[in-house]
Amino acid sequence: MNQNELICWDEGGESRSAMWHSENGIAAHKRIRLADDTMTADEAYRLACEGTALLWRGDFQNARQLLQALIRRVDKPSKKSKRLGKRSDKSANLAPQKTPLDLFNQHRLMQSQRARVLGMLLIPCNPDHTISLRRAPDVVLACSEAYGHTTEPYVISLRELLGVISAHEWRKHGLPVLADSSGEPIVVHPHYGVFSPIRGEYLELVCNAPLPNALDGNSIAFDIGVGTGVLSVILAMRGVQKIVATDLDERALICAAENIQRLNLDHQVEVAKANLFPEGKAALVVCNPPWLPARPSSRLEHAVYDPDSQMLKGFLMSLKNHLLDQGEGWLILSDLAEHLGMRTRKQLLDWIEQAGLQVLGHIDTKPKHSKAFDESDPLYFARSAETTSLWRLGIR
Structure with a gap:
């Protein structure tokens, strides 16, 4: 979140300002125009594309409708792009074929441009997180959970605010991920900014992989990059007596600790702040690093993108020093990066091999999420071929 950055505008002949909040690291907008219910979607879209942010002064629900109208416009191919598309179809055999990495970078650029336009609709918030707009929802608890205590009025994009509200609902109701031995669902409560375990296939890998024999003599495991704590919960449910779960992100540490306490597993699982490994050694070390070696464009993308595979390589290079004799490291990794030409x-x-490790085996599964079957997705060629694996690693 941007800190100590002001967003300024003129209103009623006076200069006004407020703190600027952005989880995406976007700088405070310089060009601000007041907007209300009289502004048309076409005008709003034109201004947003030109780089003018719209500070909303009308009905809150109308702002949500305007955002939906902007989404329809930004996702609709223009007449020019359709003409260019027809030309490109005719000359496809003459033009050099784009590589998978080219297609991925193009997709990321389009995502960035889309987010920039949709992030131009802004909502003013009071120091206590209330919103002084007609039909505004009560977002005090949701914003307090995401941003903590504030003392100054601030401005936030409506798109980000809706994400905060959605995250609050997930946190309140929880996310069923698996069933325990009695058939009851195991529910975790993701916090805002913490990666949600919505792809259950990798959780099933951790449930089904054979536990290393080293746990019989020393039942201790490490969970590297704990997130919501779901992998620690699975290991505890499988009978591991002591689990040390680490992370550097404060939101993840709080989220994991709350989930573990809610499930009455805090006598088995210790949550600790650490850069990858805690002190000591374990019979089992589990890590589910970000799967794509690319630069995240926002704080929320750090769970997906790992620049230059830093976390992956850091885990591998230090794993040997934290494994007990006959212990195993479980690396949970998708091969999507391979299909995209990134690794x-x-x-x-x-x-x-360079880390002094050997592959003891791996268990594979195919994705079950909707994008893997959506042929209209620009990255369908890679998503449909993706395999997620649990690599069992031992000391060589």
């Missing part, structure tokens, strides 16, 4: 299988195997 090769040989690179991964070379890093494993």
